[in-house]
Amino acid sequence: MMSQIPTVLTIAGTDPSGGAGISADLKTFSALGAFGTVVVTAVVTQNTQGVAAIHQLDGATVAGQLTNLLDDVHVDAIKIGMLGTAEVTRAVAQVLRERELGPIVLDPVMVSTSGHRLLPAAAVEALRDELIPLVDLITPNLPEAADLLGGPEATSVCDMMRQARALAQLCPGVLLKGGHLDGPDSTDLLLIDGRITELDEPRIATRNTHGTGCTLSSAIAALRPRRQTWVDAVRDAKTYLTGALRASEELSIGHGNGPVHHFWRAWPDQPDQS
Numbered sequence: 628m629m630s631q632i633p634t635v636l637t638i639a640g641t642d643p644s645g646g647a648g649i650s651a652d653l654k655t656f657s658a659l660g661a662f663g664t665v666v667v668t669a670v671v672t673q674n675t676q677g678v679a680a681i682h683q684l685d686g687a688t689v690a691g692q693l694t695n696l697l698d699d700v701h702v703d704a705i706k707i708g709m710l711g712t713a714e715v716t717r718a719v720a721q722v723l724r725e726r727e728l729g730p731i732v733l734d735p736v737m738v739s740t741s742g743h744r745l746l747p748a749a750a751v752e753a754l755r756d757e758l759i760p761l762v763d764l765i766t767p768n769l770p771e772a773a774d775l776l777g778g779p780e781a782t783s784v785c786d787m788m789r790q791a792r793a794l795a796q797l798c799p800g801v802l803l804k805g806g807h808l809d810g811p812d813s814t815d816l817l818l819i820d821g822r823i824t825e826l827d828e829p830r831i832a833t834r835n836t837h838g839t840g841c842t843l844s845s846a847i848a849a850l851r852p853r854r855q856t857w858v859d860a861v862r863d864a865k866t867y868l869t870g871a872l873r874a875s876e877e878l879s880i881g882h883g884n885g886p887v888h889h890f891w892r893a894w895p896d897q898p899d900q901s
């Protein structure tokens with residue numbers, strides 16, 4: 628049975644600059660009043676300017692952390708981010724297959740904002756064929772959707788509609804993120820049970836976009852246990868992210884693409900702070 632404060636798990640890589648990966652996920656969980664737990668997949672030497680090195684953990688180490696945690700702690704939702712290799716992807720899939728878990732949100736992290744590959748192209752097949760069928764919602768950006776579908780990148784919301792429907796053949800829930808398009812709004816498409824919901828928020832003029840995808844997927848996982856539907860959870864998660872992007876003006880972190888700011892105002896799901 629779920630306590631009032633949901634326990635949420637992130638399976639992801641590290642970011643010393645505090646903007647992406649488990650840093651973004653844990654801050655998001657806390658800001659949204661969830662209790663965060665962590666399984667680390669890779670130690671990433673990165674800052675706001677880019678990725679310098681990746682120390683990848685092996686599949687057994689990641690699966691060991693996961694089973695050890697799940698043997699003891701009930702988690703109400705899971706967010707999966709950077710996995711790093713086909714081996715780790717398969718190891719996580721194996722554990723998920725053995726347990727009754729859910730809801731599970733998968734951000735199919737493949738390339739960082741700075742252009743560094745975080746999942747080798749050869750591992751995309753394992754992600755698509757072994758892990759994606761086990762999760763409830765995938766949240767690809769446009770290049771990731773193109774990689775998963777083996778086709779060109781969407782250049783319009785119309786293309787996005789077609790690609791969201793194609794991705795729904797792989798997973799029951801698809802949130803196709805349009806942050807990489809231009810235009811006054813940053814439009815994402817949510818496809819659940821065959822129905823598309825268009826989610827529009829104003830595009831914020833900022834360089835502080837490091838970790839937006841991590842923040843959105845972890846906000847969905849944190850909110851899903853307390854929302855009636857996926858549409859409600861995703862809509863509120865996007866509102867949260869847009870506020871955190873706006874509030875990033877208060878931060879001056881690093882010399883590249885800085886992080887969003889997670890404590891932008893008292894969010895309704897936060898514990899009373901008065």
Ligand SMILES: Nc1ncnc2c1ncn2[C@@H]1O[C@H](COP(=O)(O)OP(=O)(O)OP(=O)(O)O)[C@@H](O)[C@H]1O
Nearest residue numbers: 740768804805806807813829830831838839840841
């Ligand atoms: N400048 C912006 N203003 C408002 N929303 C944005 C902006 N940039 C991205 N978003 C939103 O942030 C979320 C992440 O989108 P994006 O398509 O950039 O994913 P991503 O590439 O996985 O993110 P990341 O930069 O963390 O890798 C989406 O909801 C998108 O609409």
Ligand SMILES: Cc1ncc(COP(=O)(O)O)c(N)n1
Nearest residue numbers: 640641647648739740837838
């Ligand atoms: C550990 C980790 N996970 C995910 C990302 C992607 O985030 P971004 O595209 O904003 O660099 C990252 N850079 N590092």
